Amino acid sequence: MNSRIVEKIFWISFTIASPLIPIFFYFWGNWYSFFHSYSMGMVMGLTGYVYFFNTLIISSRIRYFDRLFGHDKALLFHGYLALSAMLAVTAHFIFKQIYGYNITIQTLSGISASILFLVVIILTLLFMASIIPFISGWIKAIRKGAANRLNPDYSKVKVFHNFSVVAAFFAAIHAFLASSTQENNSRIILLNIWALTSISFFIYHKFVRKFVSGRALTVTEVNQLTSEIVEIRMHHTKGTAIKYRAGQFGYFSIISKMYSKEEHPFTISSQPGTDELAITVKSLGDYTSKLKEISSGTKILFDGPYGVFTPEQDGRHHIFIAGGIGITPFLSVISEWDFAGIKTPLTLIWSTRTAEEMIYRDLFTRIESKNSMFLFVPIVTRSVNAITGGSRIDRSILEPLIRKKEIRNTVVYICGPDLMRKSVIKELKSSGIASKNIYWERFSF
Structure with a gap:
């Protein structure tokens, strides 16, 4: 197991298990009460609190995590963590209902944080998030209907997404004023450090970074x-x-x-x-x-x-598959490789709806004419006059381009619409390409 995989496992495990740190401080010496319904409400509250603030850290574009996981994968994990935080907070509220509560600044701040966070999540799911795998058909229908009816300004929705830091502020007040927190200074210090660290990452990301490193x-x-x-x-x-x-x-x-x-x-x-x-x-x-x-x-x-969608010339057969404007990362890569001299077998399959959209066809044709290591396969789906006009990227196109004797030494990079990507990956796997040799990265968030 290489060090990169170990690092990934460590950080994912640490993030998921991180609520155990405050739980330890709250229940040290009182583990006998851990499974009591009142205590479970506390456990759920601490879990939601930690996950909530962890989402702020993950969303702050930390370069290390970007290089380790890929930007889109980090944001996907951020989304799952936010949903997990909301579920934990909901469970916390349900458990607290069993024993009742008084309306105080502490409870009002918790309710305010929960409502704000819930609204941010709903708006994100409806109008912003493009990275939602395994989404059901009825949720897709709701998203489409909401977008058509409300037609929201994306930039305004994105600004409201930043209100998650306001929710974080209310959550910090709620946890700080809780009687169980006030019982022990170590609990106060721990929760405050967690909140201040997360909010600091968020503030740096939103307001400082552009002036420092932008x-x-x-x-x-x-x-x-x-x-x-x-x-x-x-x-x-x-x-x-x-x-x-x-x-x-x-x-x-x-x-x-x-x-x-x-x-x-x-x-x-x-x-x-x-x-x-x-x-x-x-x-x-x-x-x-x-x-x-x-x-x-x-x-x-x-x-x-x-991003980590960065192929390198390593001697293996590379197949680049682009759909429409998904050609842009490959344009950069092929231009660089052409300048240095293409030393790696390279096949580019580029599918567009019309010939007009194939804006760099002449460039790739010129590179192909002077380099035997490069093969360009243009596909125009709405034309019958192109080389492979009227076709789509399926097994009939892919299999002749896959060198069977070198199939274990073949890597494929895909950039294009989600439907195309999923279809192509299915065809590649059925043609014998291993999942570990198929790379893709979402460029819309």
Whole structure:
């Protein structure tokens, strides 16, 4: 077992088991009462408290966790932990109902924290979270219906998501004023340290990071590639190089009255090692549809890079599969590999709805013509005139491209819509590609 897996197991286990730390301080010397219904209410309350504050830490984009787990996986775990916290808080409330309670500042702060946290979770599930695996059909229907009826402003919903820190403040007051906490100074110190640490991470992430580690970029060029796709090229305001790895992404915040102040994630499509940084964006909503109106000289704050979707030339056969605008990380990777010389067998399968959307076809065709290690397979699903027009990425396309003698030495990277990704992964597995050799990363959060 390598050290990376050990680190993952440690941090996941520690996060899940972390409520045992305050539980130990609360029940030391009184373990005989642990399974009493009143005590179980306390246990559930402490579990919800710790999980709640842990979500603030995980959501603060800690670079170490990003490199270890991948940004999307960390956010997914953050979501599961938030739901677990809400379930624990609900159980805490139910157990407390058995014995009744008086309306005090302590109880009101707890109720306020729970309501705020619940509203944040509901709004996130309905209008923000794109990372919800195993979601049932009826929940999808509710999400779609709510989005169509209410048509909320995403940036405003995202701002309200930040109210979780207000809920955290009320939760800290509730726990601090609890009689069981006041009985022992060590309990007071422990809970306060947990709360202050988590809130400090959140404040740094939301209000300080952009001024300390964020980079100010200036738009140098805006290229309208199609009616729906725009390329924005930028350079560092101070003229220094921007370090990132091919395949990574960042959060961008445009400093202009035309755009909301909320940052948005975009994949970096330019080649690393140059003095420019570029993003290629398709119009998919109110915010992205306005990007074509951005002008040269506009200032943009960049927080990044993030992500571990970073293939390397290691001699194995690489298959890149892109759907639509999912080509952007591969554009960066292939441009870098082409510049250095492609030494690894590489196959690119790129599927778009129309020929117009295949904006980099000439570039990949040119790279293919001069390098025998690179094979480009374009697919246009709504045309019968393309090389594989009218087709979709299925086994009939994949199997001829998979070298059976090298199947154990083949790695596949996928970037595209969820439905395409799931379908392709199923086809790859049925063709003999091992799960451990299939890589993908969500770029929308």
